[in-house]
Amino acid sequence: MSEIPWNVIAMQLFFGIALGCIFVLLSSGMSIIYGLLDVVNFAHGTFAMLGAYAVFVVVSLSDSFFVGIVSAVVIVGIIGMVIEFLLLKPLYGKDPLLPLLLTFGLSVAIPDFMKIVFGLIGKPISFPDALSGAITLGPLTLPGYRLFIIIFTLVVMISLWLFLKKSDLGMIIRASTRDSQMVQTLGINVSRIWTVGFGMGVGLAALAGAIAAPMMSATPDMGVDMTMTAFVVTVVGGLGSLGGAIVGGLFIGLVVAFTSYVASAYSSVAMYFCMAVILLVRPRGLFGEQGRE
């Protein structure tokens, strides 16, 4: 095999990290939901799709991509909280299959609803003017938007970490993840924490969909692949672990990027292969807690 030029390796690394950042946002939302509620959210990608459409609508109205991103998180987060409150909450404490079936049902029904409302042709979202185009650094061509994704994800994850670590609500959420009964006995309404946590989780999914949207358009079926990717990353990183979601997301992004270079046809299969290997070697994932495999 011929030698790979260093600039190509550097670019693959860059693209892999940018792709991984979208995976990080997506799977950290799934991890929060699983960690807090023990619910495997089959509709996670569907919420990401809603985020992409929310950006499309808000950008069409306001002409500002950044307003679009913030609105997508808020709108989808609220939708998520309403769904949790009305549909998921009554199922807690019952058969664990029920929430799974409910979210699976949502993953079928919501895209069909979007097809009726928005049609089958994807909705394009332009790259924001300030971030369109590429930056050339010698032999490297780095698209501005991907650079933004990396920096933006870094800011979001640091903020999320600070929120969970330093704020009162964050600490309650973390405590609820560990032992919700204990939190309940301290007089805190855990039920509300679950609602907020679910809203946060799907809000992060919406954020992933929103920042991915300019690269691929918003389509009703885009959530299917996103759900699968979120599962793979979450399983690789460890169910319910935020750190695992970050490491897992970046790892899978890089795996996809470098497989695309050496054996392009296997780029999709590669992440499933990684998941299978990790499940065999370490069933609880890279950062998962024992007993949560």
Place this chain on the structure above:
Amino acid sequence: MQQLRFFCKTGFLTLLVGLISVALLAALPTSALAQQKTIKYGTMHPLTGAYAVLGLDQQRATEMAVEEWNAKGGVLGHKIIWLHRDDELKGNVAIRRVKELVEEEKCDFIGGTLSGSISLAMNEFACKTKTPYMAYCMSDMVLGADQCEYGAAFMVLPYSASLAVSQYAFKNVGKKWYSITADYRWGHSLLEGWIWQSQQMGGQFLGNVYVPLGTTDFSTYFAKIMAAKPDFIVMNNLGADQTAAIKQAVELGLTKNMKIICTKTAQSTIKELGPAYNENVMGGMTFYWKLSSKYKGAKTFVDKFMKKYGSPPEQDGESAYVASNLLFMAIEKAGTVTDKKKIMSALEGLKYELTKGPEYVRACDRQRVQSYVLVKGKGAKAKGWDIADIVAEIPGDSIIMSCEDNAKKLPFINVKLPK
């Protein structure tokens, strides 16, 4: 008096018989009289997945063709009952549902689909069950071992699309090329056509990346292509995959240094991409609505479709419309709705003029021979559905191999595809 009694008696009897007859006749529409003669046509379309927009277009055009025929009394006095299913662009789903159409719904004829590999599977099923199959998509099913007397194909052969577009590209765009190919049989067939033509016209093939169907991020493939510095990138993909690939190529600024040429593109892709599908992006199609300014048949078809569905038809809808029409025309020509062999024979060599100029179905392999259109995007200048301009229309006879060569897949079988 006796006469009166007799009249009353017979009159009463007549009245009674009459009333019973009327009652029977009133009851009959649900039984014997209502059994209007029918034929069943079942079609498959990918209404879910990467090609959903194109699948919907096929479905609509089939509906339009069936409605038109039923409005003029059906085929040989038989009303056409049309059933359709979503194949979800998945082979296993397609086979399950086509079986349902033929074995449970008792469809006499089947058609549709948008994936070359699914059409091959449907063709195999049609051959086994002796059910005439009208393939709407680009497919190799009329070639070599895949051929049987119950299949007919109405989109161009994959290599024909490659030959049409590559001829233009090597003459007018450049010689050095790199390709992005959807990793399944249809994509591979397109690539074979390109490589063969490249060898004939002195092209320089720099490399290819096979991309799994449904890929959303193409950026990881572009570093390799940028390093190779081709004159143009060939896109052997379609639908959502092509949309994402072009969008991300433009994001990277690739179209400033090289052109993008899609062997097959779609109106919905151009529309969705908007300014990104600019004058540096070209694509091939069997039909584009602007042909309506050239052909009367195209105008009638486009106007009717626009009026009914609010947007101009795609090439996939046009293929569905022609395929459905030709099936019904062949049934009329054969003078039978039951003798499937006779119907397929009637299709062979059938000449017609429907949506473009004069065309025919080739007798030897039941392949529709038609022209291929090359369009160039209008980018930011696009307005409404005026999204591209026709650059060239390549005649059908110039991009199809002889029946003998087709049967042996020559010369493409000798092309060695890159790993």
